[in-house]
Amino acid sequence: MHGTGTTPTTPRSVIVVGSGPTGLLLAGDLATAGVPVTVLEKRPHRTSNLTRAFVVHARTLEQLDARGLADELEAIGHPLRRLRLFGGLDIDLGTLRSRFRHLLVVPQYEVEKVLERRAVEAGAEFRYETEVTGLTQDAAGVTVEAEDREGRTRTWRAAYAVGADGLRSVVRDAVGLPFPGRSVIRSIVLADVRLAPEHADLVTADTVGGAFALVAPFGDGYHRVAAWRHGRDLPDDVPVDLEEVKEIARLALGDDFGMHDPRWLSRFHSDERQVPAYRVGRVLLAGDAAHVHSPAGGQGMNTGLQDAANLGWKLAQVLHGHAGPDLLDTYHRERHPVGRAVLRSSGGILRLAKARRPTAVALRAATAALAGLAGPVRRRVLGRITGIGYRYPAPRGAHPLTGARVPDLRLADGTRLHEALRGLRFVLITPAPLDPGPARADRLTTARWRSPRRTAVLVRPDGYVAWASDTATATDVERALTVHVGRADAPAPGRGGDAAQVYT
Structure with a gap:
């Protein structure tokens, strides 16, 4: 150990801030490639089912398959082979040119479990209950200060740091990057509930009029319900009761499926934001620290995982001396346009779903009809939502x-x-x-x-x-x-x- 203020030789290593799906996949990739990696996470080490992401798309399943993890998630998830949007557009995922011709409904915490296990087995170091309080960089490396569970300040030194620490990223703030954008939808309600026995494995989602609802199973007897209703614009801290959830489900899905015995209820809002740069010197941003999207299309977690898949091998190439640091500039050039496209596509779905004026409703109907009839349009929509339609310049x-x-x-x-x-x-x-x-x-x-x-x-x-x-x-x-x-x-x-x- 050295005393505070000692300037060490920078190791050929990476600090990842945040142990959500993006940080976990990145840490596993780096450790697998022989790059020493330390993950700093302010939360305690525990499995939580209080997560919002529930959909793993085809391109993400392909990336997980390339890491030997997809089949494990396929065994516990629920494949959804058709997407129904706007109550009239029915998209058959069986036309995907992929091994995974479906989307997989599986809770985010299950994705995190397999990613964390892989990272630990590969040798990644995890420091939980360690909150980053400061970050500086110089020509030789990055210095990260963090406070541990005992309130002591510790300092880490590495060649690069990656902020995968979410919407309120401390890393993003430390490098002075703005996060332009706005809130696009408020008062989305989430609930974990039991359903009537005849709906034990129900997976469904639909938009009708001014209401949207999604129901997906946890696999432990509970279902996650996400629901939203036009005109109900309430702050995040307003309590949610089960009757509100059931009412929106009846409006959007035509049934509340006997929802009862809630173990968790919450309300949140969704932003659309993106940083102007994914790299600032030796600091890079990924996942929600770089971009946040509306929940429409279930693309948020998937986009972050694709960020990590793009970045990990590039960091390994640079740190092992097989490529120059300018390779890391391609991370921004390739992933920033994808993040921007996801903002547009998820935002477009959301705006069409929220449509209330007659002209907007007519546009929604026309969009659904065009996508349903025109093969190229349908393939483009499907490619963007599932991630398999993107290519790099x-x-x-x-x-x-x-x-x-x-x-x-x-x-x-x-x-x-x-x-x-x-x-x-x-x-x-x-x-x-x-x-x-x-x-x-x-x-x-x-x-x-x-x-x-x-x-x-x-x-x-x-x-x-x-x-x-x-x-x-x-x-x-x-x-x-x-x-x-x-x-x-x-x-x-x-x-x-x-x-x-x-x-x-």
Whole structure:
């Protein structure tokens, strides 16, 4: 231990502030890649069912599958194969070009359980009841001050810090970033209730007139109900009673399903906000610390998890010396537009759902009819909601596949791409066998197409195309590997190394 004020050598490590889904996935990715990571969380370490997120979309399930976690959640969740919006638009998720042709209704705390277990098993360090009180950075690293459960101030030092600490992010405030936006919907009520026995596994959601309600099972005999009614604009601290919840459910769903025995009732409001920059020097923001959305479409938690999937491998590449720090600038360039698009799509759904004026109601009906009839429109809506429709920008002159999401295709040896990606690895898929040598074996898997396809494709650890060529020579492939995966003569990263150092 060193005394306060000591300036240590900056370790090649990361501090993650916040242990929600975004912080947990990021911590697990970093630890899996051999990057020492410390997670600081102000809350006690306990499992809570008082969470708002209930939907895991197809693209997030794909990312979890690439980490060996999706099947576990699939076993306890409830697949929903159709989406019904505005009471008239029925979208069949079976048309998704994904292994996961559904959305999964599963409580956020179940997602957190599997992500935390993975992070702990990979070696991530967790400090609970540790509230960050200050953060500064310099050319060599980041210093984070936090107060522990005994009221003592401790100081951590690391190469980078990531704020995944939510709407009221201390990290975002510390780097001086604004959080522009506004509240878009108030008085959303949440309730955990039991239903009549005949509705034991009910999963339903609908919008009728000026009312919306969603009902989803916890799996322990209780259901979560989220409901909202036009014109009922009350502050968050106004108590909720069961009769209010039942009334909105009857309006939106035509039935209250015998709701009884509530164990928890709450009211909240929803904002639409986004920071102008996801990176400030050695500090990065992810999840709700970077963007918050309306609950329409269930995209909030999913977008944060996609942030983490994009950022983790990039931090690992930089800290292991396989890429320069400018790789981290691509995190903002790729994820900020997605966050903005989610703001627009979730906000658009919400505004159409809230429509009351005759012209707005007519627009809603026309939108539902168009999306229901026009295949391209329906696919675009579905791609945005589920996350599989996004791609990242590519350099001018790049192959058309560059930046595209790669589906979970079967490889020549019978394995799946998502299996090959496990361990935060790049995957090189070529028409013929290719041996790039042992130097990159820690971070690169080679595979062949199962079909007679002639394109060589390098898939990033997050499942998007880094590089592709229809006429690549061995020299072209080596050049691409050097640019994206790192030099063949670069030292392999060790497991562990310098942890984020703490000084009391």
